[in-house]
Amino acid sequence: MxxxxxxxELDPTAPEAPETPEAPGASGEDSAVQATPAPEPVAGDDAPxxxxxxxxxxxxxxxxxxxxxxxxGGAGGTGAAGDSETSAPEADIAPRPETAAEAASGAESGGASEAAPGAKDDGDGEELQEMGLLGHLEELRIRLTRAAIAVVLGACVSYAFAEHLYRFIIDPLMPFVSGGHLIYTSPAEGFITYIKLAAVAGIFLTSPYSFYQMWAFIAPGLYKEEKRYIAPLAMASAMLFVGGALFSYYKVTPLAYEFFSSFDNEFMVMLPSVKESLAMGLKLLFAFGIAFELPLVIFFLARLGVVSSAGLRRSRKYAVLGAFIVGALLTPPDPASQCLMAIPLVLLYEIGIWLAHFFGKKTAPAAEEEEAAA
Structure with a gap:
């Protein structure tokens, strides 16, 4: 160019450039210049x-x-170059062709974000929809409603056997009662007693379903491999709950009644009322039923990595002290029943340590601590 x-800067000796003819009849020099053939374009030139x-x-x-x-001509060439330079940014802005792998990955990421904008991955390819506080409260309301409906249905069925349930619950007390019968001081107390017994029987009867609703409420916060424990945990919870109540009925309650009846003499006669006797018996049933859930709670926390067997071993002395405190709070004020609750709690704590050792989540520091403790 x-x-x-x-x-x-032009040469003063150079002849002036002829003006462009505006009409026919121009000079010969102009004709010669115009008649000069244009050069052939060289191959490979991008711009004409x-x-x-x-x-x-x-x-x-x-x-x-x-x-x-x-x-x-230079101005024309400059204009062409300017056009080419102006079009260069357009070429840079134009999107480059994507490869097949990039297109596939982009489609997957875009589809995932459009499909579930508020979802999170649990590590196994399963998406969990994130819920806010209101969502969790709504889920809790649904679970509690289902459990309550199940308990009401169980209570309605159990009310047909209310008299048999009453005889079953007071049977450990009858050998220590003077006259062989209990008393009640309110006209409606007998009916209310049957209603309470039917409700308690409904709770125990539907405990597997109620525990399943509880674990199902916790399930959205678990990983896929942990969710498979929901049904076994619900069944184990119901079995331990009923097992603790039966242990209280056959072992603890008779000893507690025997201890309190020892104060019966010629100056005092034990005439227990239906209300007080039922309250004491049901308190022991629920206290031992809940206390027997301790190994299951430790197992669940160990699976989540919250506790470890090494940490539980280090806290053993505090656990023993806590077991006796719980026994003093949840049982009648007699040494026999308190010890009969504290000792099983200590044994259940030891079972929980072994469950955490075999089934707990293993991390590098926890494994080193267990090896050092062993």
Whole structure:
């Protein structure tokens, strides 16, 4: 391309460039210049040669004399270059073609974000929808409603056997009662007693379903491999709950009644009421039923990595002290029943330590601590 020159830098001896003819009959020199054939475009040139410039002709004689035309041609060339430079950013902005792998990955990521914008992955490919506080409260309400409906249905069925349930619950007390019968001081107390016994029987009867609702409420916060324990945990919870109540009925309650009846003499006669006797018996049933859930709670926390067997071993002395405190709070104020609750709690704590050792989540620091403790 011919370099642009300022007018003052032009050669004064060079002939002035002929003006472009505006009408036929121009001079011969102009005709000769116009008749000069345009050079053939060289192969590989991207931009076409600027038209109308005298400097674009191969004539060597007019090389220095056609500066004006050269300037005009240079202006044309500059315009072409400017056009090419202007179009360069457009080429950079244009998206480059994606490869098949990039297109597939982009489609997957875009589809996942559009499909579940508020979802999270649990590590096994299963998406868990995140819930806010209101969502969790709504889920809790649904679970509690289902459990309550099940308990009401169980109580309605159990009320048909209310008299048999009453005889079953007071049977450990009857050998220590003078006269062989209990008393009640309120006209409606007998009916209310049957209602309470039917409700308690409904709770124990539907305990597997109620525990399943409790574990199902916790399930959304667990990983897929942990969710498979929900049904076994619900069944184990019900079995331990009923097992603790039966242990209280056959072992603890008779000893507690025997201890309290030892104060019966010629000056005092034990005439227990139905209300007080039922309250004491049901308190022991629920206290031992809940206390027997301790190994299951330790197992669940160990699976989540909250506790470890090494940490439980280090806290053994505090657990023993806590077992006797719980026994004093949940049982009648007699040493026999308190010890009969504290000792099973300590044994259940030891079982929980072994469950945490075999089934707990293993981490590097926890494994080193267990090896050091062993």
């Amino acid at each position: 011919t370099e642009d020159r300022k007018p003052e 040669a600027p038209a109308g410039g005298a400097a674009d002709t191969p004539s060597a004689d007019a090389a220095d004399g056609a500066d004006a035309d050269g300037d005009a």
